Amino acid sequence: MSSYESRARQKADALKMSGHALILAVESSCDETAVAVVADGRRVLSNEIASQIAKHAQFGGVVPEIASRMHVEALDLLADQALQAAHVSPDDIDAVAVTNGPGLVGALLTGLSWAKSYAYARDLPLIAVNHIEGHVSANYVAHPDLEPPFVCLVASGGHSHISLVRDYGQYETLGRTLDDAAGEAFDKVARVLSLPYPGGPLLDRLAETGDDLAYSFPKPKLDNPYDFSFSGVKTAVIQMAHNLRQRGEEIRAADFAASFRRYVVDELTVKAVSAAWQAGVDKIAAAGGVASNMLLRRELTRRGQEAGMSVFLPPPILCTDNGAMIGSAGFYRLMRGEIAPLDVNAQPSRSA
Ligand code: KG4
Ligand code: ZN
Numbered sequence: 001m002s003s004y005e006s007r008a009r010q011k012a013d014a015l016k017m018s019g020h021a022l023i024l025a026v027e028s029s030c031d032e033t034a035v036a037v038v039a040d041g042r043r044v045l046s047n048e049i050a051s052q053i054a055k056h057a058q059f060g061g062v063v064p065e066i067a068s069r070m071h072v073e074a075l076d077l078l079a080d081q082a083l084q085a086a087h088v089s090p091d092d093i094d095a096v097a098v099t100n101g102p103g104l105v106g107a108l109l110t111g112l113s114w115a116k117s118y119a120y121a122r123d124l125p126l127i128a129v130n131h132i133e134g135h136v137s138a139n140y141v142a143h144p145d146l147e148p149p150f151v152c153l154v155a156s157g158g159h160s161h162i163s164l165v166r167d168y169g170q171y172e173t174l175g176r177t178l179d180d181a182a183g184e185a186f187d188k189v190a191r192v193l194s195l196p197y198p199g200g201p202l203l204d205r206l207a208e209t210g211d212d213l214a215y216s217f218p219k220p221k222l223d224n225p226y227d228f229s230f231s232g233v234k235t236a237v238i239q240m241a242h243n244l245r246q247r248g249e250e251i252r253a254a255d256f257a258a259s260f261r262r263y264v265v266d267e268l269t270v271k272a273v274s275a276a277w278q279a280g281v282d283k284i285a286a287a288g289g290v291a292s293n294m295l296l297r298r299e300l301t302r303r304g305q306e307a308g309m310s311v312f313l314p315p316p317i318l319c320t321d322n323g324a325m326i327g328s329a330g331f332y333r334l335m336r337g338e339i340a341p342l343d344v345n346a347q348p349s350r351s352a
Contacts, residue, residue, distance in 0.1 A: 021335075022045075030321060037085075037088060038328055046083075135156060137326075155183065160230075190257075214252065216259065285313070285314075
Protein backbone atom coordinates (compact mmCIF):
# COMPACT_ATOMS: atom_id res chain seq x y z
CA MET A 1 0.00 0.00 0.00
CA SER A 2 1.34 3.46 -0.85
CA SER A 3 1.81 5.91 2.00
CA TYR A 4 -1.21 7.90 0.74
CA GLU A 5 -3.38 4.79 0.79
CA SER A 6 -2.38 3.76 4.29
CA ARG A 7 -2.97 7.30 5.62
CA ALA A 8 -6.36 7.48 3.84
CA ARG A 9 -7.35 4.09 5.26
CA GLN A 10 -6.32 5.14 8.77
CA LYS A 11 -8.32 8.32 8.49
CA ALA A 12 -11.35 6.42 7.11
CA ASP A 13 -11.19 3.94 9.99
CA ALA A 14 -11.08 6.79 12.51
CA LEU A 15 -14.07 8.49 10.85
CA LYS A 16 -16.02 5.24 10.85
CA MET A 17 -15.33 4.82 14.57
CA SER A 18 -16.46 8.38 15.30
CA GLY A 19 -19.64 8.07 13.20
CA HIS A 20 -19.08 11.60 11.85
CA ALA A 21 -17.64 13.06 8.65
CA LEU A 22 -17.68 16.35 6.75
CA ILE A 23 -17.68 15.41 3.08
CA LEU A 24 -16.82 17.42 -0.03
CA ALA A 25 -18.92 15.84 -2.79
CA VAL A 26 -18.49 16.16 -6.55
CA GLU A 27 -20.96 15.27 -9.33
CA SER A 28 -20.14 15.58 -13.05
CA SER A 29 -21.84 12.61 -14.73
CA CYS A 30 -23.88 14.56 -17.28
CA ASP A 31 -24.66 18.23 -17.87
CA GLU A 32 -24.50 19.63 -14.35
CA THR A 33 -21.26 20.35 -12.50
CA ALA A 34 -22.05 20.18 -8.80
CA VAL A 35 -20.07 20.43 -5.57
CA ALA A 36 -21.56 20.19 -2.08
CA VAL A 37 -20.45 20.06 1.53
CA VAL A 38 -22.45 17.56 3.59
CA ALA A 39 -22.16 16.79 7.32
CA ASP A 40 -22.84 13.25 8.57
CA GLY A 41 -24.73 12.27 5.42
CA ARG A 42 -27.79 14.32 6.33
CA ARG A 43 -26.97 18.00 6.77
CA VAL A 44 -26.30 20.02 3.62
CA LEU A 45 -23.98 22.95 4.38
CA SER A 46 -23.75 23.98 0.73
CA ASN A 47 -24.96 22.65 -2.61
CA GLU A 48 -23.48 24.54 -5.59
CA ILE A 49 -24.66 23.64 -9.09
CA ALA A 50 -23.43 25.01 -12.44
CA SER A 51 -25.92 23.94 -15.09
CA GLN A 52 -24.78 23.55 -18.70
CA ILE A 53 -28.33 23.27 -20.03
CA ALA A 54 -28.31 26.63 -21.86
CA LYS A 55 -25.21 25.57 -23.80
CA HIS A 56 -26.48 22.10 -24.78
CA ALA A 57 -29.95 23.45 -25.66
CA GLN A 58 -28.37 25.06 -28.74
CA PHE A 59 -27.69 21.53 -30.01
CA GLY A 60 -30.96 19.92 -28.90
CA GLY A 61 -29.25 17.57 -26.44
CA VAL A 62 -26.10 16.97 -24.39
CA VAL A 63 -22.88 17.11 -26.43
CA PRO A 64 -20.46 14.92 -24.41
CA GLU A 65 -17.24 16.70 -25.44
CA ILE A 66 -18.67 20.10 -24.51
CA ALA A 67 -19.93 18.69 -21.21
CA SER A 68 -16.43 17.44 -20.27
CA ARG A 69 -14.77 20.76 -21.16
CA MET A 70 -17.31 22.76 -19.20
CA HIS A 71 -16.89 20.53 -16.12
CA VAL A 72 -13.12 21.06 -16.22
CA GLU A 73 -13.61 24.83 -16.40
CA ALA A 74 -16.18 24.90 -13.57
CA LEU A 75 -14.81 22.51 -10.95
CA ASP A 76 -12.15 24.61 -9.16
CA LEU A 77 -14.33 27.67 -8.82
CA LEU A 78 -17.39 25.69 -7.81
CA ALA A 79 -15.45 23.86 -5.08
CA ASP A 80 -14.24 27.22 -3.69
CA GLN A 81 -17.81 28.48 -3.73
CA ALA A 82 -19.08 25.34 -1.99
CA LEU A 83 -16.50 25.70 0.81
CA GLN A 84 -17.25 29.40 1.22
CA ALA A 85 -21.00 28.93 1.24
CA ALA A 86 -20.60 26.20 3.87
CA HIS A 87 -18.35 28.50 5.96
CA VAL A 88 -15.68 25.81 6.20
CA SER A 89 -12.03 25.71 5.16
CA PRO A 90 -10.35 22.89 3.19
CA ASP A 91 -8.77 21.76 6.48
CA ASP A 92 -12.22 20.98 7.90
CA ILE A 93 -12.99 18.45 5.14
CA ASP A 94 -12.69 14.80 6.23
CA ALA A 95 -13.25 12.95 2.93
CA VAL A 96 -14.00 13.46 -0.76
CA ALA A 97 -16.94 11.70 -2.47
CA VAL A 98 -17.36 11.62 -6.23
CA THR A 99 -19.72 10.04 -8.77
CA ASN A 100 -17.86 7.40 -10.80
CA GLY A 101 -20.83 6.07 -12.79
CA PRO A 102 -23.12 5.61 -14.55
CA GLY A 103 -22.91 8.60 -16.90
CA LEU A 104 -20.94 10.01 -19.81
CA VAL A 105 -17.43 8.61 -19.56
CA GLY A 106 -15.58 11.85 -20.34
CA ALA A 107 -17.77 13.86 -18.00
CA LEU A 108 -17.32 11.34 -15.18
CA LEU A 109 -13.54 11.37 -15.65
CA THR A 110 -13.31 15.13 -15.12
CA GLY A 111 -14.92 14.97 -11.66
CA LEU A 112 -13.14 11.76 -10.77
CA SER A 113 -9.68 13.14 -11.66
CA TRP A 114 -10.42 16.35 -9.79
CA ALA A 115 -11.55 14.45 -6.67
CA LYS A 116 -8.56 12.10 -6.80
CA SER A 117 -6.14 15.04 -6.93
CA TYR A 118 -7.91 16.80 -4.06
CA ALA A 119 -7.93 13.66 -1.91
CA TYR A 120 -4.29 12.84 -2.69
CA ALA A 121 -3.04 16.36 -2.05
CA ARG A 122 -4.75 16.53 1.34
CA ASP A 123 -4.40 12.85 2.40
CA LEU A 124 -8.17 12.37 2.50
CA PRO A 125 -10.15 9.17 1.92
CA LEU A 126 -11.72 9.03 -1.56
CA ILE A 127 -15.24 7.58 -1.90
CA ALA A 128 -16.58 6.48 -5.30
CA VAL A 129 -20.37 6.82 -5.47
CA ASN A 130 -22.90 5.28 -7.85
CA HIS A 131 -25.03 8.05 -9.38
CA ILE A 132 -28.32 6.17 -8.91
CA GLU A 133 -27.49 5.44 -5.29
CA GLY A 134 -26.89 9.19 -5.05
CA HIS A 135 -30.38 9.95 -6.39
CA VAL A 136 -31.93 7.59 -3.83
CA SER A 137 -29.87 9.24 -1.07
CA ALA A 138 -31.31 12.67 -1.89
CA ASN A 139 -34.15 11.43 0.30
CA TYR A 140 -31.82 11.16 3.31
CA VAL A 141 -30.89 14.83 3.11
CA ALA A 142 -34.46 15.91 2.37
CA HIS A 143 -35.96 13.79 5.16
CA PRO A 144 -33.56 13.50 8.12
CA ASP A 145 -35.72 10.86 9.83
CA LEU A 146 -36.07 8.53 6.85
CA GLU A 147 -34.44 5.14 7.43
CA PRO A 148 -34.49 1.99 5.27
CA PRO A 149 -36.34 -0.18 4.46
CA PHE A 150 -38.33 1.70 1.83
CA VAL A 151 -39.15 1.47 -1.84
CA CYS A 152 -37.74 4.17 -4.12
CA LEU A 153 -39.07 5.02 -7.56
CA VAL A 154 -35.99 6.24 -9.43
CA ALA A 155 -36.84 8.08 -12.65
CA SER A 156 -34.24 10.17 -14.43
CA GLY A 157 -33.01 10.92 -17.94
CA GLY A 158 -31.01 7.68 -18.06
CA HIS A 159 -32.74 5.32 -15.61
CA SER A 160 -36.17 4.29 -14.46
CA HIS A 161 -36.59 1.61 -11.89
CA ILE A 162 -38.28 0.58 -8.69
CA SER A 163 -35.71 -0.20 -6.05
CA LEU A 164 -36.23 -1.87 -2.69
CA VAL A 165 -33.78 -0.21 -0.30
CA ARG A 166 -33.36 -2.97 2.29
CA ASP A 167 -30.65 -1.11 4.20
CA TYR A 168 -28.00 1.55 3.50
CA GLY A 169 -26.20 0.31 0.40
CA GLN A 170 -28.45 -2.75 -0.02
CA TYR A 171 -30.69 -2.49 -3.05
CA GLU A 172 -32.92 -4.93 -4.86
CA THR A 173 -34.42 -3.98 -8.21
CA LEU A 174 -38.12 -4.87 -8.26
CA GLY A 175 -38.88 -3.43 -11.70
CA ARG A 176 -37.18 -1.44 -14.44
CA THR A 177 -37.77 0.07 -17.84
CA LEU A 178 -37.21 -2.35 -20.69
CA ASP A 179 -36.38 0.44 -23.14
CA ASP A 180 -36.46 4.24 -22.73
CA ALA A 181 -35.98 5.90 -19.35
CA ALA A 182 -38.96 8.06 -18.32
CA GLY A 183 -37.01 11.33 -18.63
CA GLU A 184 -35.70 10.31 -22.04
CA ALA A 185 -39.28 9.62 -23.20
CA PHE A 186 -40.45 12.99 -21.81
CA ASP A 187 -37.61 14.77 -23.64
CA LYS A 188 -38.28 13.02 -26.96
CA VAL A 189 -42.03 13.68 -26.92
CA ALA A 190 -41.37 17.29 -25.87
CA ARG A 191 -39.17 17.66 -28.91
CA VAL A 192 -42.00 16.49 -31.18
CA LEU A 193 -44.17 19.17 -29.54
CA SER A 194 -41.44 21.71 -30.46
CA LEU A 195 -40.35 22.34 -26.87
CA PRO A 196 -36.62 23.11 -26.38
CA TYR A 197 -34.19 20.70 -24.63
CA PRO A 198 -34.57 19.38 -21.98
CA GLY A 199 -38.29 19.27 -22.64
CA GLY A 200 -39.40 17.25 -19.58
CA PRO A 201 -40.08 20.20 -17.25
CA LEU A 202 -41.67 22.28 -20.06
CA LEU A 203 -43.92 19.40 -21.11
CA ASP A 204 -44.91 19.07 -17.45
CA ARG A 205 -45.98 22.72 -17.32
CA LEU A 206 -47.80 22.54 -20.65
CA ALA A 207 -49.62 19.40 -19.51
CA GLU A 208 -51.15 21.31 -16.59
CA THR A 209 -53.31 23.18 -19.12
CA GLY A 210 -54.30 20.16 -21.26
CA ASP A 211 -56.93 17.42 -21.20
CA ASP A 212 -55.31 14.15 -20.14
CA LEU A 213 -58.21 12.11 -21.53
CA ALA A 214 -57.84 13.55 -25.04
CA TYR A 215 -55.66 10.69 -26.29
CA SER A 216 -55.20 7.16 -25.03
CA PHE A 217 -52.35 4.78 -25.64
CA PRO A 218 -52.26 0.97 -25.50
CA LYS A 219 -50.45 -0.62 -22.53
CA PRO A 220 -47.95 -3.34 -23.46
CA LYS A 221 -48.09 -6.75 -21.73
CA LEU A 222 -44.92 -7.33 -19.74
CA ASP A 223 -43.69 -10.48 -17.98
CA ASN A 224 -42.78 -8.70 -14.74
CA PRO A 225 -45.77 -6.62 -13.52
CA TYR A 226 -43.37 -3.99 -12.11
CA ASP A 227 -41.40 -3.40 -15.33
CA PHE A 228 -42.17 -0.45 -17.64
CA SER A 229 -41.89 0.20 -21.35
CA PHE A 230 -42.08 3.70 -22.78
CA SER A 231 -40.89 3.27 -26.35
CA GLY A 232 -44.36 2.18 -27.60
CA VAL A 233 -46.19 5.20 -26.21
CA LYS A 234 -43.40 7.51 -27.35
CA THR A 235 -43.63 6.16 -30.92
CA ALA A 236 -47.45 6.36 -30.83
CA VAL A 237 -47.33 10.07 -29.86
CA ILE A 238 -44.71 10.83 -32.53
CA GLN A 239 -46.75 8.97 -35.16
CA MET A 240 -50.01 10.69 -34.21
CA ALA A 241 -48.39 14.13 -34.30
CA HIS A 242 -46.81 13.34 -37.66
CA ASN A 243 -50.14 12.19 -39.15
CA LEU A 244 -51.94 15.30 -37.90
CA ARG A 245 -49.24 17.54 -39.38
CA GLN A 246 -49.43 15.73 -42.72
CA ARG A 247 -53.18 16.25 -42.84
CA GLY A 248 -52.61 19.90 -42.04
CA GLU A 249 -54.59 19.56 -38.81
CA GLU A 250 -53.75 21.46 -35.67
CA ILE A 251 -51.77 19.62 -32.98
CA ARG A 252 -53.28 20.27 -29.60
CA ALA A 253 -49.91 20.22 -27.86
CA ALA A 254 -51.28 20.71 -24.33
CA ASP A 255 -53.64 17.73 -24.74
CA PHE A 256 -50.84 15.56 -26.13
CA ALA A 257 -48.58 16.61 -23.27
CA ALA A 258 -51.29 15.94 -20.66
CA SER A 259 -52.28 12.53 -22.09
CA PHE A 260 -48.67 11.39 -22.45
CA ARG A 261 -47.74 12.61 -18.96
CA ARG A 262 -50.79 10.82 -17.54
CA TYR A 263 -49.72 7.56 -19.18
CA VAL A 264 -46.12 7.74 -17.92
CA VAL A 265 -47.05 8.88 -14.41
CA ASP A 266 -49.77 6.22 -14.02
CA GLU A 267 -47.32 3.52 -15.09
CA LEU A 268 -44.64 4.72 -12.66
CA THR A 269 -46.81 5.41 -9.63
CA VAL A 270 -49.23 2.46 -9.85
CA LYS A 271 -46.36 0.02 -10.24
CA ALA A 272 -44.17 1.59 -7.55
CA VAL A 273 -46.99 1.50 -4.98
CA SER A 274 -47.94 -2.11 -5.88
CA ALA A 275 -44.31 -3.18 -5.67
CA ALA A 276 -43.96 -1.54 -2.24
CA TRP A 277 -47.17 -3.21 -1.10
CA GLN A 278 -45.97 -6.59 -2.34
CA ALA A 279 -42.59 -6.08 -0.63
CA GLY A 280 -44.39 -5.32 2.63
CA VAL A 281 -42.86 -1.88 3.24
CA ASP A 282 -44.84 1.11 4.43
CA LYS A 283 -42.58 3.86 3.09
CA ILE A 284 -42.26 4.96 -0.50
CA ALA A 285 -39.89 7.59 -1.92
CA ALA A 286 -39.09 9.06 -5.33
CA ALA A 287 -35.81 10.24 -6.83
CA GLY A 288 -34.25 11.50 -10.07
CA GLY A 289 -35.13 14.40 -12.36
CA VAL A 290 -38.60 13.05 -13.21
CA ALA A 291 -39.46 13.03 -9.49
CA SER A 292 -39.93 16.79 -9.83
CA ASN A 293 -42.83 16.17 -12.24
CA MET A 294 -45.89 17.81 -10.73
CA LEU A 295 -48.37 15.06 -11.60
CA LEU A 296 -45.97 12.35 -10.43
CA ARG A 297 -45.68 14.08 -7.05
CA ARG A 298 -49.44 14.40 -6.68
CA GLU A 299 -50.17 10.84 -7.81
CA LEU A 300 -47.43 9.12 -5.80
CA THR A 301 -48.63 10.99 -2.72
CA ARG A 302 -52.29 10.09 -3.35
CA ARG A 303 -51.76 6.45 -4.26
CA GLY A 304 -49.13 5.88 -1.57
CA GLN A 305 -51.30 7.37 1.15
CA GLU A 306 -54.35 5.41 -0.04
CA ALA A 307 -52.25 2.27 0.43
CA GLY A 308 -51.42 3.40 3.99
CA MET A 309 -47.81 4.37 3.21
CA SER A 310 -45.72 7.39 4.18
CA VAL A 311 -44.58 9.17 1.03
CA PHE A 312 -41.19 10.92 0.72
CA LEU A 313 -40.42 13.37 -2.09
CA PRO A 314 -37.20 15.39 -2.25
CA PRO A 315 -37.63 19.06 -3.25
CA PRO A 316 -37.02 19.54 -7.01
CA ILE A 317 -33.48 20.92 -6.48
CA LEU A 318 -32.51 17.57 -4.91
CA CYS A 319 -34.30 15.53 -7.62
CA THR A 320 -32.17 16.72 -10.54
CA ASP A 321 -28.41 16.11 -10.45
CA ASN A 322 -26.67 17.69 -7.44
CA GLY A 323 -23.68 17.18 -5.16
CA ALA A 324 -25.60 16.90 -1.85
CA MET A 325 -27.02 13.51 -2.81
CA ILE A 326 -23.49 12.26 -3.59
CA GLY A 327 -22.26 13.54 -0.22
CA SER A 328 -25.01 11.62 1.54
CA ALA A 329 -24.43 8.35 -0.33
CA GLY A 330 -20.67 8.84 0.19
CA PHE A 331 -21.10 9.18 3.94
CA TYR A 332 -22.88 5.85 4.27
CA ARG A 333 -20.22 4.17 2.11
CA LEU A 334 -17.53 5.65 4.36
CA MET A 335 -19.35 4.34 7.42
CA ARG A 336 -19.18 0.88 5.84
CA GLY A 337 -15.44 1.33 5.25
CA GLU A 338 -15.89 1.49 1.47
CA ILE A 339 -13.18 3.81 0.23
CA ALA A 340 -11.70 3.80 -3.26
CA PRO A 341 -8.08 3.40 -4.39
CA LEU A 342 -6.53 6.17 -6.49
CA ASP A 343 -6.74 4.03 -9.62
CA VAL A 344 -10.54 3.66 -9.36
CA ASN A 345 -11.99 4.09 -12.84
CA ALA A 346 -15.16 5.63 -14.26
CA GLN A 347 -17.96 3.07 -14.74
CA PRO A 348 -20.07 4.67 -17.47
CA SER A 349 -22.77 1.99 -17.51
CA ARG A 350 -22.69 0.42 -14.06
CA SER A 351 -26.13 0.20 -12.44
CA ALA A 352 -26.99 0.39 -8.73
O1 KG4 B 1 -31.73 13.07 -12.72
P1 KG4 B 1 -31.50 14.02 -13.82
O2 KG4 B 1 -31.23 15.46 -13.49
O3 KG4 B 1 -30.32 13.56 -14.73
C1 KG4 B 1 -30.07 12.23 -15.03
O4 KG4 B 1 -29.40 11.55 -14.22
O5 KG4 B 1 -30.59 11.81 -16.09
O6 KG4 B 1 -32.80 13.91 -14.77
C2 KG4 B 1 -32.95 14.69 -15.90
C3 KG4 B 1 -34.22 14.25 -16.60
C4 KG4 B 1 -34.41 14.91 -17.96
O7 KG4 B 1 -34.81 13.92 -18.89
C5 KG4 B 1 -35.53 15.91 -17.69
O8 KG4 B 1 -36.32 16.22 -18.81
C6 KG4 B 1 -36.34 15.16 -16.64
O9 KG4 B 1 -35.37 14.57 -15.82
N1 KG4 B 1 -37.21 16.08 -15.88
C7 KG4 B 1 -38.55 16.02 -15.92
C8 KG4 B 1 -39.01 17.08 -15.09
N2 KG4 B 1 -37.93 17.72 -14.56
C9 KG4 B 1 -36.82 17.09 -15.07
N3 KG4 B 1 -39.39 15.20 -16.58
C10 KG4 B 1 -40.71 15.41 -16.41
N4 KG4 B 1 -41.23 16.40 -15.64
C11 KG4 B 1 -40.42 17.25 -14.97
N5 KG4 B 1 -40.93 18.22 -14.20
ZN1 ZN C 1 -29.13 11.93 -12.44
